[in-house]
Amino acid sequence: MPQGQKLTLFVTEVYRVGLAPISAQNEALEALAYSLAEDDGAGQAWCAAHKYPGYTSYGSVNDLAWRYPLIEELKAELTREAQAFADMLELDLRGRALRLDSLWVNILGPGGGHSGHIHPHSVLSGTYYVRVPPLAAALRLEDPRLPIMMAAPPRRDGAQPHRQAFIYVQPQAGEAIFWESWLRHEVPLNDCEEDRISISFNFAWG
DSSP: OOOOOOOOOSOOOEEEEEOHHHHTTHHHHHHHHHHHHHHOHHHHHHHHHTTOSEEEOTTTOOOHHHHOHHHHHHHHHHHHHHHHHHHHTTOOOTTOOEEEEEEEEEEEOTTOOEEEEOOTTOSEEEEEEEEOOTTOOOEEEEOTTGGGOTTOOOOOTTOOGGGSSEEEEOOOTTEEEEEETTSOEEEOOOOSSSOEEEEEEEEEEO
16 A cells, blocks of 8 residues: 655744844844833833833834834845745735834833734734843744634644644844734743843735
């Protein structure tokens, strides 16, 4: 009898890349983040209203690249890498460019986290990591099929990564991690005693 054949289908891909021109300026980005957190009254109010444990400009500032040349440099690097990832994914953009349409700063304090979520109305999303202290939590990515697995048994301990329900990716300062925006992800609690600083972003199509 012929041996059974295995097909690997519907792959979920994540792209991580170091941004050397930007990482050399991470100290300046960190100072910018703290300055923004101190001056952004609307952002402070948003964080208080949403019980965000730290600071994010998500609900208050939508023109960071216009305000800060360093963020404009970051935007250019992210746009180049987003296009590279789209090419890897073999996305047919029909002649329309990917456009970075939102970008926000996050300072996640000790004990803070961000529960599982997706980014609707976007194509690619991700985060650039400015500061990742030792023992800071890894990014958790969820198998998108999980809600419809119903009666499926759990995977064995030590199952291969592509078969696990959750994958943890430990980011490093100076790198960006990209994923397709429908991929559910989470930032577990920050157990270390230092702030974790990042800049998150979304790319739209056209």
